[in-house]
Amino acid sequence: MPDKLTLVATQKLMKYYIFNQGRLLLCGDEVPGVPNVLPECVACEGLRLFVKDDAEEHYMARSHQEQLPEGYQWVDLRESYHLLPERIYLKAGKASELLYFDQQHRYCGICGAPMEWASSISKRCTQCGEELWPKLATAIIVLVHRGEEALLVKARNFRRDYYGLVAGFVETGETLEECVQREIMEETGLRVENIRYFGSQPWPYPMGLMIGFHADYADGEIALRDGELRDAAFFTRDNIPAIPGKMSMARMLIDDWLGS
Ligand SMILES: [Zn+2]
Structure with a gap:
């Protein structure tokens, strides 16, 4: 992670959100006033989309430029979570999603x-008039309780070697609760009950919505069925393995359990 990097306007929303292959353009505090006065060489002349939000204008753009002037840096959107105030990170995520949609x-x-763009969040066909809005990929994530224990799992596709939670995409024609039950059954062979909503989180990788739940173990033995997991086990609070970072819904659910 870049060490000297800070956001210029920490209290004000950024005016420009510029991306290059999923990385967000940020600049150091040694360049005061930026990014509102971005040099033209940085703001690619390609797409420049503007969104009016909270009575402020925001511009999103793609840049093909790798080389940047002094003080600027490309930062992975995920990493930017640790550098930006949350509301600005969320706004950057929205910008990233709209660029992906485009x-x-x-x-x-x-x-x-x-x-072509018909509004700040929709596109329309120049011929037949068909209008499209971004479609989110909705996913559930769930913490299963068994008495004082929680079910933690190690997925094959986790970027790092830690334990997280059962998660999966909602299928068409399925309720969120049915999805929770199906994913847990498919991945671990367990049956759950008493499913409770916890919270939700935009997940712009590339365009998702993560919905978190708590659920109670009902019955069954752990069996890694569909090959998505490397391990699954119930853990007590004083014996938890490495867990995901603060930005994830998995961590929020685990922290909620640890604090309860
Ligand atoms: Zn058409």
Whole structure:
């Protein structure tokens, strides 16, 4: 992680959100006034989309430029969570999602004509008028309680070697509660009951919504069924393994359990 990097306007929202391959442009505090006076060489002349939000204007852009002027740096959006105030990180996530949406919907799926922006959050076909809004990939994540214990799992696709929680994408025609039950059954062979909503979190990687739940163990023996997990076990509060970082819903659920 960059050490000297800080956001210029820590209290005010940034005006520009500029990305290069999933990385957000940030600058050091030795460049006062930036990013509102970004040099043209940094703000690519390509897409420049503006969103009006909270009566402020925000611009999003893609840049193809790798080399940056002194004081600027590309930072992975995930890493920017640790550098930015939360509301600015969330705004950057929204910008990233809209840029992804734009890239994925350049042409109409019905007639093949080019799409253009119709509002700050939608695109319209220039030929047939079909209008599209970004579609979120909705996922659940759940902490299963068994008495004083919690079920923690190690997934094959985790970026680091830690234990997290059962999670998965909601399928069409499925309620959130059905998804929680199905994912736990598929991944661990357990049945749960008493499913309680915990909270939700935008997850712009690339365009998701994570919805967290607590649930109680009902019955069954742990069996790693579908190959998504390397390990799954119940842990007590005084014996927890390495767990995910603060930004994740998994960690918020685990912290909630640890504090209860
Ligand atoms: Zn069309």
